[in-house]
Amino acid sequence: xxxxxxPGPCASLALVLLLGCxxxxxxxxxxxxxxxxxxxxxxxxxxxSSDGVTSSLGISVRSAGAKVAFSAVRGTNHEPSDxxxxxxxxxxxxxxxxxxxxxxxxxxxxxxPRRGIYSFxxxxxxxxxxxxxxxNLLQNDYPVISAFAGDQDVTREAASNGVLLMVxxxxxxxxxxxxxxxxxxxxxxxxxGFLVFPL
Numbered sequence: 001x002x003x004x005x006x007p008g009p010c011a012s013l014a015l016v017l018l019l020g021c022x023x024x025x026x027x028x029x030x031x032x033x034x035x036x037x038x039x040x041x042x043x044x045x046x047x048x049s050s051d052g053v054t055s056s057l058g059i060s061v062r063s064a065g066a067k068v069a070f071s072a073v074r075g076t077n078h079e080p081s082d083x084x085x086x087x088x089x090x091x092x093x094x095x096x097x098x099x100x101x102x103x104x105x106x107x108x109x110x111x112x113p114r115r116g117i118y119s120f121x122x123x124x125x126x127x128x129x130x131x132x133x134x135x136n137l138l139q140n141d142y143p144v145i146s147a148f149a150g151d152q153d154v155t156r157e158a159a160s161n162g163v164l165l166m167v168x169x170x171x172x173x174x175x176x177x178x179x180x181x182x183x184x185x186x187x188x189x190x191x192x193g194f195l196v197f198p199l
Contacts, residue, residue, distance in 0.1 A: 068113060069194035070103035071096045073187040090124070090135065090175040090182065092191060099194075108191075110173040116198040121162035122147070122175055125188040133180030135159055139173050146178070164196065 072092035091108045103110045112118065124147075126133040132150030136143040147159035167173070175191055182189055 066114065066198070067099050067195070068102055068118075069097055069099040069192075070110060071098075071190065071192040072103060072105065072108070074182070074189040075187045088177045090177050090189065090191070092189075094187070097192075103193075108174060110193055112167045112169055112171045112173070114195070114198050115169050116167060117196040118165050118167045118173075118193055119162065119196050120165060120173060120191075120193040121160070122191045123158055123160040123189065124175075125149075125158050125183040127181045127183050131180050133159055133182065134178040135161075136176045136178055137161065137163065137173065138176050139165060139167070140171055143176070149180075166199075 072095050074090070074092050074094075076091075076093050089108055092105060095103060095105050098105075100113060102113050110120075120137060122135065122137060124133065124135050126149050132148060134146060134148040137145045144165065145161050145163045147161040149157035149159040165173075173193065
């Protein structure tokens, strides 16, 4: 049902879209967008965003399935190993979640499908010897945040960090081992991320 406060042209189009999209909610005034739940999203807005299909009436239709999330783990041997390349990218061998399929497991790189604010986090464990590890989270090969573990008296120490990032479409996000050796074995290292909201 479309409330009477929705502008006339918007209401007409929203009624048509309602048949195939699901529930339509109009904003209280010209500055509040319509929010849809269901198979698609309709927005009545005088300044429609560019991440959907926008008509000349100021109506945007977006896919409600544009959810993005991934989480990967390592279950293999220590890193770096003979299988590592010179880039020192931290590789993962199992994906627990990959909504949208934007995490490339083979390259262990996340490729952003759209512009937005994303949340990323990682957790890695160093091998049990007297050394320091340092891990960087890279956005397009540029280090954004780092984490390190270097306590000489701890046999297994973890390095973790997390961040909210402004990410552009097709930006690449990955982890790089700057120094030290990661613990292999049973899924000690993880890398996760998700889209908080699009821009």
